[in-house]
Amino acid sequence: MPVHNEDIAAVFDEIADLLEIEGDNPFRIRAYRNGARTLRELGQDVRTRVERGDDITRLPGIGKNLADKIHEILDSGHCRTLDKLRRKLPADLTTLLKLPGLGPRRVQALYHELDIHNREQLERAARDGLIQRLPGFGAKTEARILDALQAHADTGKRFKLAVAARYAESLVGYLKTAEGVSQVQVAGSYRRCRETVGDLDILVIARHGHSVIEHFVAYDEVENVLSSGTTRASVILRSGLQVDLRVVAKISYGAALYYFTGSRSHNIAVRRIARRKGLKINEYGVFRGKKRVAGKTEEEVFASIGLPFIPPELRENRGEIEAAQAGLLPTLVENNDLRGDLHSHTNASDGHESFQVMATAARKHGLEYLAITDHSRRLTVAHGLDSTRLLAQLELIDDFNAGDHDITLLKGIEVDILEDGSLDLPDNILAQLDLVIGAVHSRFELTRAKQTRRILRAMDNPNFTLLAHPGGRLINQRPPYDVDMARIIRHARERGCFLELNAHPERLDLLDTHCQLAREEGVLISINSDAHSIADFDNLRFGIGQARRGWLEKQDVLNTRPLSELRKLLAGTR
């Protein structure tokens, strides 16, 4: 059985949950959680590290004990510490921790006092009114538990970034109309441009919190007010999206913005540095004893502990703090660095517009060139192009380029990579194009070895330019296909071809960690809209966000090049 990082992380989390219910040393519990987080954020299977003979105790939060357990799980698929805990406590007890309002202390009380260890027993006890009689519980807690059980508590549902953006943008507009509000900023994972967000964290500068909070909870999309005080409030919108609002004074704005942008593990790591310097960082500022030394801007907060400004997208505790200390932070690519887009569709296949309309829209978006890359014949559902139809399209594009336009169209195709790794159109046709995007649209279920071999072989075709949406996942819908991405990235370097970062909000594919790997290998990434309509060019901003999370600089991105330079790079792949 293959053991992935997530499997080991889940073991550590369960150990932490059970120890917490037992009332064990909180720092020991935190150590397990830190270990789990390190594994989840590793971006590479720890098994690979182990097989390579790496010393995994060098990983943050992994000491001798956790390293031994990782080895044990990799070797046997089991962890004796967890097995032992499971014998002491019912395994399903940890499912109760996921209910809102139930933490370890209360779960422990439910178990010891009422012998409750699953949701069914909990629901029965709540209905019988037994819960509210326990010390530390009351009628409200009991009612809340029942609510959560009946609502089937779809906790953990995350919203795609682009979807959250729609809710965020209108809510920000609304909050700005509140009295005394001078600034509104969305922080949290939204500001870090994570591909999905669990909730929105919104920060408001205002002198008096009370009236802002009142205005906030009165927003007409609010379905449920979870909590509401003088400086913060939490609500659930009708869409199910949770929004947390914090009101701060101007003098604390930088500290609060920094604090609520996260990530959690980044903040913890930075606070540890502050602590060593005798400073305390909280959402109100940076303090030496009782004296405030910084807090008005984020730059000030970083400067107080001797760091340069770290862009939000990097704040994941994946090496950005060490890079900042060493003066090695990347200068991240920005929205207006993009000169063109190398992946778009027209109504010749499954797009909605003619290439002329797409060209005009791309130009309006500030682009200097656009590649027309319709689907190939194999993708019949998308009305894919065969050789004849493609050649006809090429002539029309040549005519367009001969005319007087301030955008250049590139001739391309999104050609299917067939199961054996061959391409869906003949080489003599592909040779006539400016670029060839290869894409996997079928047989997602192939084994890792076969899927990887298929893609490597496609890349070896001399006409191959760029691998579209390399992982193949659809966020919240379809997992990526099983491939050895590190191998594909290395192969792209050896072969001299490129990878796409597909900016469509459903895809955002390459993953951020793979962008980082590609950058280290020196493989250029093309940030493409995969536009099927004129509105889709706006999605490029989400691609830029993802690229920034992947540490990409302007020079790491293929389509930041001016057209003449791009043409040379494209020609160089052949």
Place this chain on the structure above:
DNA sequence: GCCGTTTTCGGCCCGACTGTTTTCAGTCG
């Protein structure tokens, strides 16, 4: 259980809100 440019022992990030209390524990982010 992890960790170290003040430490191999003695620390470990920090504050708001709620409910059940009557001074605070538990939970949450």
